Amino acid sequence: EIVMTQSPATLSVSPGERATLSCRASQSVSSNLAWYQQKPGQAPRLLIYGAYNRVTGIPARFSGSGSGTEFTLTISSLQSEDFAVYYCQQYNNWPPWTFGQGTKVEIK
């Protein structure tokens, strides 16, 4: 099973600032990685697939990068609606499809 590790667990950022979230895989997942956003009481929402492909309708301030074992989700200028928990998920080696434990982006 591929273990996904996200860091930091919590990221405190001021509105308008950049947020950089990391996701590491225990072995290479190529570019087979997705990012999700989850707000309290809501289901996760797909933001990015294929490590860097934004889903239609997702703002351009969200960008993904990386391949192999190291990945990054960058939010270039945090808006109030971006404060949430973010999860990475690998789909290179399965079953199981596995998720990171999440990074909470909170208001500083």
Added chain:
Amino acid sequence: QVQLQESGPGLVKPSETLSLTCTVSAGSIRSSSTYYWGWLRQPPGKGLEWIGSIYYTGNINYNPSLKSRVTISVDTSKNQFSLKLSSVTAADTAVYYCARRTHGSERGWFDPWGQGTLVTVSS
């Protein structure tokens, strides 16, 4: 735009079987060869765990950690798929989500998701 909705009891007694159904609307479970239909869960305050996924023909993937207790089935006539988890304990208390998973080479993300349903295991 495809929508998914979970339904089922919100309270299950320990040692009993949890049963949930996901109804797919605005689209057919059989409409495409590129989708599996799956179940995931999230214990309160914790992360996401994939439980299993099913293709409309009945082909299934299960999480090895839960495989001995899980049964997923599909009813194409009702555009639904279902989850049964046996011998539940308090550790199975979670929000259960159904979601569509893309399938194929370099594909495997989950989108869209149902709103989720909280299932509590308690006597």
